[in-house]
Amino acid sequence: MAKQSSAQKSLASGRRDSERREEIKMGGWAIAVHGGAGVDPNLPLERQEAAKQLLTRCLNLGISALRASLPAIDVVELVVRELETDPFFNSGRGSALTEKGTVEMEASIMDGEGRRCGAVSGVTTVKNPISLARLVMDKSPHSYLAFSGAEEFAKKQGVELVDNSYFITEDNVGMLKLAKEANTILFDYRIPTVGLETTCGGATESPILMNGLPISVYAPETVGCVVVDAQGRCAAATSTGGLMNKMSGRIGDSPLIGAGTYACDLCGVSCTGEGEAIIRGTLARDVAAVMEYKGLGLQEAVDFVVKKRLDKGFAGMIAVSNKGEVAYGFNCNGMFRGCATEDGFMEVGIWD
Incomplete structure (x- = not known):
């Protein structure tokens, strides 16, 4: 997969992968987690293994909670808290830095039972934005709630607060320096800076544009979790630090219900990728919409949305249905992900 020369080849491979992994209609509970779509093809094996270990740990945490009969909404919060606490991915501690060298985090959560939801943006001192x-x-x-209003609400609720420096890692400080030198947005410290001609698949082509402006690489690392519990209740949660060298005040798809996160009585969806493209495509909601209005199954709906609703953007998603199905899809060379179902199926992977 690392040798693909175009997004078109990546999409074709994604379709083949979709055919290989048909929907898993198990009934009972199911869970999926992600750590971002778009991965450096040359990511060192030790970093790949570290990512898989973290995803496995989070899956096992969620599995234990589901076996203990915790409702889906509690499980997605629990798992995303774990992802926020570990600095490996871009959420909570380890979040990408703004152009000012600070962290502005965002998160959302949605309970498919009653379609209740909550979201925050511009959070700077809350240890776990998803909570x-x-x-x-x-x-x-x-x-x-956003920025100062969200921070004031956090204080009133007595959540754990930390100094903004807690979220800043040495790796990200170095990457921000590179981003400023390149005068561009960089998504991930694992991706080498190679100019403005590297696409998601690693080939040299035209520059990737975000709202008409070039970016040097594509590899965001939003985290998320989707769950359906044994009662068929679906929930979804997503959290991120956003883009490296982003403008202060920028809000991506992760806290936007219907874009980065969505859950209803049919399914739960969490997205990752180019936030601006996900927002334009209302990606998460569209999975539920085509299931409801076109009668598509879960994996078929995910594949349809990734193929038809992203325009020129790159992204990925994980999803569960109220039938106990689990699905994922992406239109770039990789996505950090893991999933498990009640019957014992479990998968953790990065590549197509």
């Missing part, structure tokens, strides 16, 4: 999003859903009259 603040949960509190917005459960303890406020609103669905979305």
